[in-house]
């Protein structure tokens with residue numbers, strides 16, 4: 111299995127990418143809105159077919175990118191049923207099972223930090239605990255219908271009943287940790303190890319933490335799946351995108367060049383990262399391509415690309431567009447755009 115732990119420094123949030131290396135089907139857990147570019151580029155680089163964007167809860171400290179990710183990739187958005195998020199595709203409850211390729215994820219309801227908290231258990235090997243159980247800590251319980259006694263019971267009765275060797279991957283870290291185990295937290299978590307429910311509640315009552323910055327914006331953004339800030343994905347009814355758009359988003363979309371090899375390597379060149387797949391072979395190759403990933407078809411003048419786009423749409427590819435004006439227009443845009451120094 112492919113497993114990656116990504117980190118957002120600004121909000122100390124972990125985002126996880128899990129994938130079946132054979133089928134390329136992938137899941138992302140707790141994606142962060144201002145890391146959308148990073149994550150889309152990363153998914154493209156790893157050639158992953160994102161099937162699910164899962165939330166461990168409705169976050170108060172950052173906005174999710176599940177909505178935009180879903181528009182780019184066709185992934186389904188999964189959030190706790192208790193959250194009543196209208197833009198979610200899946201209203202998840204305990205016992206639900208999701209699969210990516212050969213790997214199953216089991217949903218465990220672990221409310222207490224918020225009433226919407228879920229944990230995701232992978233194969234009894236790993237658990238993604240969100241803010242219910244942090245490494246040597248727990249999420250706070252003083253807003254979003256938090257309930258310290260309920261959190262204590264969910265940690266000690268549900269999460270701690272997973273095997274001691276199960277790896278714990280939390281939603282945040284503020285102290286430099288990245289991973290723990292259930293056994294390690296049972297023994298060393300200062301809030302719960304050797305503590306009664308009453309003692310835990312007393313600790314949580316005494317925390318007196320300041321409210322997170324921008325909590326109202328975060329909550330309203332998350333209830334809209336991060337879609338209220340506007341999205342750069344083209345209109346699904348349009349058949350074409352222009353060169354400026356493609357230039358701005360080329361790291362995120364799959365670019366298929368439908369010309370022949372001679373043209374691809376010829377005078378007009380090709381777009382960096384474009385895959386050469388001449389129009390004649392496209393029909394056959396498309397059988398093995400994920401149906402929902404954003405793709406742009408490129409040819410010399412835009413005609414073959416448009417024909418390929420229409421053919422792909424007819425086969426059920428919902429996020430495919432043609433580069434208007436083809437490589438000729440691309441060259442003009444490239445000439446107008448000054449190179450970005452990095």
Ligand SMILES: [Fe+2]
Nearest residue numbers: 169170241249
């Ligand atoms: Fe949280």
